[in-house]
Every structure is written in structure tokens, then in C-alpha cells.
Amino acid sequence: MMLHAMSELTLKHENVQKLINSGEKFDVVIVEQFGNDAQKALSTHFGAPLITLSAIGANYWINPLVGNPSPPSYIPDLMSDYPVPMTFCERLINSLMYVFNELIYNFMVFPKQNQLMKKYIPNAPAHISDVLYNSSIVLLNSHPSINQPVPHVPNMIEIGGFYIKPSKTLPQDLQEFLDNATEGVIYFSMGSNLKSAELPKEKRDAILKTFAKLKQKILWKWEEEDLPGKPPNVKTAKWLPQQDILAHPNVKLFITHGGFLSTTETIYHGVPILAIPIFGDQKMNARSAVTSGYGVYLAFNELNEETLTTSINKILNNKRYKENVQMRSKLFHDQIVSPLDAAIYWIEYVIRHGGAPHLRVAALDLPWYKYLLIDVVAVIASAIITLIFIFDSRYFHIGNLKPIH
Incomplete structure (x- = not known):
């Protein structure tokens, strides 16, 4: 399994082993939750409270580990694109997926992670279950403006968008390109893991033909030097400062794979999206954008010149998409403290209160x-x-x- 291989590569890395054997002491250990549960034993090894970071909010990877309820009746599986509310058949499949995930983790993931823990972490607990259910708090990269409202036990803290920074001045060529776009700009990026340059030729040609018909300028994250057949209104670059681009007032639409970080950033800056999801949680994020009225979902296998043109025009010609995403943006910004400040407070809270065991629910x-x-x-x-x-x-x-008788 890829996640197990990644966990082992991390734990046996020379620098990680050097840290493990350094004799260092820490106030707290923070571990991201992504099929790497063996690393949580670093908290035991260093004798420090454990804080878990969930990069995509509450989900089946973390909910059972803190006793958080996650009813399959109205919370779709992370890898599905089910709407809310779900139909009977969707709830049935969703419930079966809930049970399936529980079985996979308890009989395949955790036993393997237990082996890795014992192999690479000297002062690990007797069994991985001794640390699995011992997170002092869970920091969730989520917020009700982005995610469906779901239950959270007291030690689950939302810090959605904590990584977003104030926009900076763009490089001169990008600044001029965006400033001079009197009809607006469409920003197109498939994220850091997916490469636009690897799109099938028929999909790429359909995209180019669509862009050539538009009056807007197109800023496209393209990972190669040249883009054959590039129309004059298209500018490409191997890397683009996404947050700073989305902050520009001339950006009218974001064509994206629907990754969670991209979704968070587009809501933060109030830009509607056309989502073309490929894998993972991207389908759910795309479905959420449709349900919330700030985006259109275009399945990759249905992408052609006609469907892409229709989807783009649907968003550009209907102001409700912009209005809905700006409403979401206002909700996102309306917080008593910034997400980063909240994260800092709760990390220090755990340190001040010896791991904050009073936040642990009895369900565990x-x-x-x-x-x-x-x-x-x-x-x-x-x-x-x-x-x-x-x-x-x-x-x-x-x-x-x-x-x-």
C-alpha cells in the first residue's frame, strides 16, 4: 500500500532517525493525519502531548480516533460526490462504505502501522492503540463556509485557511497581464500533483479551442516551455502564485481540479469555480461548490469543447455564482480571531494544561x-x-x- 511505503520512507530517513536518536525534548508533537499513524508514537518517544492535524477537516481517518460522531445518514463518504440530502440508495452505499472503511483501518492499516512503529521508534508504546486514541486536540483545516456543518467533539478545533497569507505584489509580467485584462481573466490550474501538460491530446485540443473563442484572457499553469496551438489570449507559466492571482479583482473564474486547498483559497478570495475533479476528495469538493451555488461541476470524461464552453459561459453570464462565492467569502472572514491565531492559542493551551485530558470524550x-x-x-x-x-x-x-357442561 502506497501510504505504508511513504510512512516507512519517512521514518527510516536519515534525518528523521537522527532526530529520533538526538535526545531532544519537545513541548508538543504535531502529526498530520494521512495514513501515517505510526508517526504518532513520536509523541510517546519524546514524552510530549500529541496534536493531530487534519488537512481536510473531519473525516473517517480521524473521527473514530477522537470519538467524533459521523452519521452516514447525512455525512457523505470522503471519496464520494453524493449531495446532501442523499437518496436511499446513496445512504445505503454510504453506510456500507462507512463499515468498509472501519474494517480496512482496523484490520489492514493499523496493524501495518503498528509494525512500522515498533521497527523505527525506540520508545514507542506497547501497541499503536495506546497512542492512536490519545490526541490532545485535532486541528481541522475546515470552516462552515467551506465544509458541510458536521459534529465536532470538544478537542476538534477548526482552523480552516490558517495557511493563507495576505496577497503580495505580483511579478511585473503577471501584474500587467491581469491589470490590462479589461474583459477579465480566467485562471486555469490543475494543482501541484496534476499536470496540465499530461492531459490527453483530445482534452487539450478541446480546451484550446474553447479558450480561443473567449473574450477573456486566460492564465494557464502549464508545466512545459511551449504550448502548441496556444491562442493569443492565453498566457502560460510553469508555476504561478495562486493566492496572489485569485486576489486580483480582474479574475472572474477559476478552472480547477477541485482540490481542498484550491477550494479554500477561491472562497477566501471570492472567485467562482469550474471544477473538473480527478480523484480523492475533489469530487466531493466539486459537489459542494454546486450545492452552495458558487461553482459548476464538469466530469473529466465529459470534457469537450461544447461542455467546457457551456460551463464557462454559465458561470460568466450568471451573476449569482459570483454573489454566492462572495457571500461564502464574507462568512469565511467573519471570525473572532484569525485561523492561525486560533491554532497558536490551542497549541499553547495543550502545553499549558498538560495535554488537556479534560477535552477527551468518554466514547473513547x-x-x-x-x-x-x-x-x-x-x-x-x-x-x-x-x-x-x-x-x-x-x-x-x-x-x-x-x-x-
Whole structure:
């Protein structure tokens, strides 16, 4: 499994092993939650409280580890693109995915991570379960302006967009390109992991033909030196300062893969999106943009000149997309403190209060059958069945009594 291989490569890296054996002391250990649970034992090794960072908000990777409820009745699976509310069939599949994820993690992911923990971390606990459920707090890169509102136990702290910085001055060529775009600019980027240069030729040609028809200028993150057939209204660059570009008032539309960080940034700056998701949580983010009214979802296999043109014009010619994303942006900015300040406060809070064990919910100390009230349901069901049997037997006996002559 790729995540296990990545975890092992990290733990056995020369610099990581040097740190592990350095004898250093820390006030707190922060570990991102992404199939790398063995690394959480670094908190035990260094004798410091554990803080977990979830880069995409509450999800099935982290919810069971802090006892956070996540009802599959209205919280879609991370990898789905189900709308809310879901249909019966969607809720059925969503519930099965919930059970499937629990089985995968408990019988495949955690045992392997336990092996890696024991192999590479000297002062690790006896078993990975001793640290898995011991996060002092979980920092969530989420906010109700971006994500569907969901339950959070007390030690889950939202710091969505904590990494966003005030916009800076753009390089001169980009500044002039954006300033001179009297009809506006469309910004196109498929993120850092996906490369536009690797798009199939038919998809690339459809995009080029569409862009050539538009009166807007196009700023395209293209990873190669040349773009064959590039129209005159298109400017390409191997790397672009995305946040600073989205902050420019002439940017009218962001064509994106729908990654969570890109979604956060576009809401922060109030730019509607055309999402073309490829994998992971991108489909869910795209569906959320449609539900919230600030974006259009175009499936990659349906991308052609006609569908792309229609989708772009749908957003540019309907002001409600801009209005909806600006409303979301206002919600995002309306916070008592900045997300980064909130993160700093809660990290220091954990240090001040010795790991803040008072935030831990009692659900973590219950076996699954008690948490789900299986024992209670079983007793009630047994009592009901017993009563039915007694009354039914009595009725049957009375009904068969013969009259006395």
C-alpha cells in the first residue's frame, strides 16, 4: 500500500532517525493525519502531548480516533460526490462504505502501522492503540463556509485557511497581464500533483479551442516551455502564485481540479469555480461548490469543447455564482480571531494544561458494542420477544380451553 511505503520512507530517513536518536525534548508533537499513524508514537518517544492535524477537516481517518460522531445518514463518504440530502440508495452505499472503511483501518492499516512503529521508534508504546486514541486536540483545516456543518467533539478545533497569507505584489509580467485584462481573466490550474501538460491530446485540443473563442484572457499553469496551438489570449507559466492571482479583482473564474486547498483559497478570495475533479476528495469538493451555488461541476470524461464552453459561459453570464462565492467569502472572514491565531492559542493551551485530558470524550473508553448500544438493544429486543411469547402462549392456551357442561 502506497501510504505504508511513504510512512516507512519517512521514518527510516536519515534525518528523521537522527532526530529520533538526538535526545531532544519537545513541548508538543504535531502529526498530520494521512495514513501515517505510526508517526504518532513520536509523541510517546519524546514524552510530549500529541496534536493531530487534519488537512481536510473531519473525516473517517480521524473521527473514530477522537470519538467524533459521523452519521452516514447525512455525512457523505470522503471519496464520494453524493449531495446532501442523499437518496436511499446513496445512504445505503454510504453506510456500507462507512463499515468498509472501519474494517480496512482496523484490520489492514493499523496493524501495518503498528509494525512500522515498533521497527523505527525506540520508545514507542506497547501497541499503536495506546497512542492512536490519545490526541490532545485535532486541528481541522475546515470552516462552515467551506465544509458541510458536521459534529465536532470538544478537542476538534477548526482552523480552516490558517495557511493563507495576505496577497503580495505580483511579478511585473503577471501584474500587467491581469491589470490590462479589461474583459477579465480566467485562471486555469490543475494543482501541484496534476499536470496540465499530461492531459490527453483530445482534452487539450478541446480546451484550446474553447479558450480561443473567449473574450477573456486566460492564465494557464502549464508545466512545459511551449504550448502548441496556444491562442493569443492565453498566457502560460510553469508555476504561478495562486493566492496572489485569485486576489486580483480582474479574475472572474477559476478552472480547477477541485482540490481542498484550491477550494479554500477561491472562497477566501471570492472567485467562482469550474471544477473538473480527478480523484480523492475533489469530487466531493466539486459537489459542494454546486450545492452552495458558487461553482459548476464538469466530469473529466465529459470534457469537450461544447461542455467546457457551456460551463464557462454559465458561470460568466450568471451573476449569482459570483454573489454566492462572495457571500461564502464574507462568512469565511467573519471570525473572532484569525485561523492561525486560533491554532497558536490551542497549541499553547495543550502545553499549558498538560495535554488537556479534560477535552477527551468518554466514547473513547467504550468498546464498539457499548458505543453503539448493541447490548442495550439486545436486552430490549429480548424483553419484547419474551413478552410477545408469553402473551401469545397465554392467548393460545385460553383459546383452546373447552367449556364446562
